[in-house]
Amino acid sequence: MTRPKTPDAYFDAMYRGTEDPWALAERWYERRKYDLTVAALPRPRYRRAFEPGCSVGELTRRLAGRCDDVLACDRVGSAVDTARRRTRDLANVEVRRMLLPEEWPEGTFDLIVLSELLYYLDGTTFDRLLERTLTSLEPGGTLVTVHWDHPVPEHLTTGSGVAERLAERPGLALLADHREEDFVLQVHRGPRPDGRPAPSVAAGEGLV
Template sequence: MYRDVPDPWHLAERWYERRKYDLTMASLPRDRYRRAFEPACSVGELTVRLAERCDRVVACDRVESAVATARRRTSILPHVDVCHLTVPGQWPLGSFDLVVLSELLYYFDAPTLQRLLGHAVGALEPGGTLVTVHWNHPVPDHRGTGSTLAPIVGSLPGLTLTADHRERDFVLQVYERTSTDGTAAPSPAAREGLV
């Protein structure tokens, strides 16, 4: 799809996409993150937004032309690395306090999906945030929708659901990795001493 058009989904132009990215960013429970990972970053629209709230962003895509576009868009952001990787077979080293799986999970069969989710949770620091966003309409190339993927992610051990935004068009969920003692991370209000 990227062969003829640099942005085949018109991610930069559509109000639907901009609104979804804004809701994704607003759902993050922390103001700042140390190190974020965004696989399947496409042309970097969400990557640029993540860069505003993260000290370091590692983004990747399996499509080289998408990587080239995302690199151009983030070239003035020295704390953003965009690389050519295909998850889950390739995964960056180190841990993250934010992993964003946006418009990605429905491409995988069940065993590959479980492998990818295992990498994501395994790389997530205790108290870290996992965000998932899924298109919620059937598509011939997709193996699921937001409604079918949400319970799969929700069944993963070690995660606590902290936000669940559902619309006809997409499902956006936020999870936090439980601490080593089994406790959930404090809510945004608790972090600021409001509760």
């Protein structure tokens, strides 16, 4: 990832004239991917989730069903407006306009979801955003990444490339690695203060 991050003009152009340029609410591919993302969460419930790059809020709505509070953000004002409208019936969701990683929310989160975001970032920005992510992730918290795995001119890498970068990061424990022809979905656990591995979902239920 050596090229500069994708220019802001690209995102502004994508949303110009349409509120949902990727048809995230309509395509079965997207709806299925979002459902798989939520199904992969290892805990039944989360206290506070952060979803950077939320676009029009379709994944946000699903996360709200598993979290006490969800903070979602996007850099494009029209996307934020749409996400707010689509989540206005959900009292536990807040949507902000933020420029990441320069701007970052206060506090910590036990769930952070990076969906269709990291492949837009050059190497330096990728590292900065990941560093801020891990600083905000509570000990033993859940980090989910899901990314399109085909080359795209505006993408600086692919889902597989993102997975390779995350594998180099010390302290992250890979809990789930779901790969299809079109996307890569991974679930990581952040470092635990005692250094012990987290039990599997089955072990946590006393099945193992």
